Amino acid sequence: MSFVLVTNDDGVHSPGLAALADSASDLGSVVVIAPDRNRSAIGHALTLDSPLRADEIRSGVFSVDGTPTDCVNLGVHGLVDGRPRLVVSGINLGANLGDDITYSGTVCAAMEAALMGFPSIAFSLDAREFTFDDLARSSAVVTYLINTVVSIGLPSGIFLNVNIPSGVISGISLTFQGKRHYGEGIVKKTDPRGRSYFWIGGGENGFADLPGSDCNAIAAGHVSITPLRTGLTSESALQLLADWPLSFTMD
Ligand code: MN
DSSP states (O other): OEEEEEEOSSOTTOHHHHHHHHHHGGGSOEEEEEESSOOTTOTTOOOOSSOOOEEEEETTEEEESSOHHHHHHHHHTTSSSSEEEEEEEEEEESOOOGGGTTTOHHHHHHHHHHHTTOOEEEEEEESSSOOHHHHHHHHHHHHHHHHHHHHHOOOTTEEEEEEEESSSOOEEEEOBOOOEEESSEEEEEEOTTSOEEEEEEESOEEEOOOTTBHHHHHHTTEEEEEEEESOOOOHHHHHHHTTSOOOOOOO
């Protein structure tokens, strides 16, 4: 038996997860395995120092006290019978563009699936809250893209990072990973006992204006589809570094 494995990093109770699972159910059997709480920005973390519990809170919906990458591992390696035909992650609340990619539990869940050889797609909505209209539009995009991936397939080691604009969708673009700017960066404050504390991620985000990038596509109201690869080696830098006078031997 094969199934579509659905996960996210916003947690098992996210409306975005429910919308994704609902769209994926058009393909047949769906299994949802998701973190029991919001694990956004957990990246590609894998839990190795504690046991994992998976509670089936509804039929075919598992709540796991672990990370999105843990959830993909459980879905592939025996929590349920059969193997995924497709792994989808999201729909994340908030875009995952440019520099966000390696922080994102949403994207790294799709990366984990690609590392294991499964076709996978990460979906994110560029919004601060889920509205009925945005979820309906996002579901239509999800249905279209998962049908496309299932019928055509993806090259080995390649997965898709899909971002969906909020509001009316004016197009769909293939993009490359752009460059985000993170406003103030770190906010420093003082707590009631006089000690300093810090918040990372304060300030509004901007982005570099790079035609063809994921950031530009979203700013133009387009769905952005970025094909990503699991192998991070830079082929061009391998050529460049071949000219380094590298020589090392132990005495
Ligand atoms: Mn998230």
